[in-house]
Amino acid sequence: MARVVVDVMPKPEILDPQGQAVAGALPRLGFTGVTEVRQGKHFELEVDDSVDDETLAKIAEGFLANPVIEEWTVRRLA
Amino acid sequence: MKIGVITFPGTLDDVDAARAARYADAEAVSLWHADEDLHGVDAVIVPGGFSYGDYLRCGAIARFAPVMTSVIEAAGKGMPVLGICNGFQILCEAGLLPGALVRNKNLHFVCRDQWLRVENTTTAWTSRYDAGAEILIPLKSGEGGYVADQSTLDELEGDGRVVFRYVGENPNGSRNDIAGVTSKNGRVVGLMPHPEHAIDALTGPSDDGLGIFYSAVDALTAA
Numbered sequence: 001m002a003r004v005v006v007d008v009m010p011k012p013e014i015l016d017p018q019g020q021a022v023a024g025a026l027p028r029l030g031f032t033g034v035t036e037v038r039q040g041k042h043f044e045l046e047v048d049d050s051v052d053d054e055t056l057a058k059i060a061e062g063f064l065a066n067p068v069i070e071e072w073t074v075r076r077l078a
Numbered sequence: 079m080k081i082g083v084i085t086f087p088g089t090l091d092d093v094d095a096a097r098a099a100r101y102a103d104a105e106a107v108s109l110w111h112a113d114e115d116l117h118g119v120d121a122v123i124v125p126g127g128f129s130y131g132d133y134l135r136c137g138a139i140a141r142f143a144p145v146m147t148s149v150i151e152a153a154g155k156g157m158p159v160l161g162i163c164n165g166f167q168i169l170c171e172a173g174l175l176p177g178a179l180v181r182n183k184n185l186h187f188v189c190r191d192q193w194l195r196v197e198n199t200t201t202a203w204t205s206r207y208d209a210g211a212e213i214l215i216p217l218k219s220g221e222g223g224y225v226a227d228q229s230t231l232d233e234l235e236g237d238g239r240v241v242f243r244y245v246g247e248n249p250n251g252s253r254n255d256i257a258g259v260t261s262k263n264g265r266v267v268g269l270m271p272h273p274e275h276a277i278d279a280l281t282g283p284s285d286d287g288l289g290i291f292y293s294a295v296d297a298l299t300a301a
Contacts, residue, residue, distance in 0.1 A: 010180075014225060015183060015223070015225075017183055017185050018181060021185055063138070064134070066135055066138070068178040068225070
């Protein structure tokens with residue numbers, strides 16, 4: 001068994017209104033100095049040893065992320 | 079003339095879509111998400127709503143429903159397919175249409191009667207309209223911002239595959255004011271606004287949406 005983390009983020013060129021709203025709220029809450037916020041998704045998968053990196057990439061590319069608008073990274077936690 | 083209307087868990091507008099098909103003198107056939115069988119329909123409408131609660135991304139789960147496997151196969155053979163709102167999102171997720179729909183630019187759910195311009199009257203779903211016709215139909219969505227990379231947008235514009243464009247203020251940040259697009263062969267169309275809610279002045283802002291359903295019947299009759 002292993003824990004795998006998949007992070008999915010909107011592509012840089014895709015407008016991220018949710019991230020912008022968070023960035024806009026920070027100064028109102030008294031937090032200054034944050035110049036940009038991007039909001040994405042974080043998945044944690046428990047997988048057994050039969051799941052190889054190629055399969056994980058297929059899961060990320062074909063389902064967890066939409067490659068039209070998002071980029072993804074997969075990493076295995078020790 | 080049979081037009082199938084798919085119901086997923088969380089679909090809302092299947093009843094109105096079926097009613098619109100009947101208004102256009104077609105037989106409306108209910109299709110169930112878990113059923114691969116298209117029951118001999120001649121065209122398919124993927125209606126609006128919140129399939130699978132919009133979990134993961136709008137349309138991302140529905141795209142893998144058994145019925146969609148059959149719809150994708152049928153679309154590959156030229157069957158007319160219309161995606162409305164969540165249905166448009168599902169067709170984009172399924173790869174039947176290019177691009178994707180993202181959260182509205184101002185983050186607000188938009189619910190209003192919206193003017194659209196019909197930009198392409200050669201598709202299976204728009205032949206009844208005059209080129210450049212402006213139609214008033216309801217728009218109700220929170221994730222209706224149409225996006226695609228620049229080369230895809232250039233291709234869509236160059237090939238006349240933008241079918242509907244918002245008139246007046248852009249309601250959701252869609253690139254190039256795009257409200258709807260079509261496949262290369264003009265048989266698959268998706269749009270965010272809801273023509274099935276505008277088929278009778280008694281229950282909608284106009285009957286401007288009816289032409290979409292009549293167009294499909296024409297396309298099937300001609301075939």
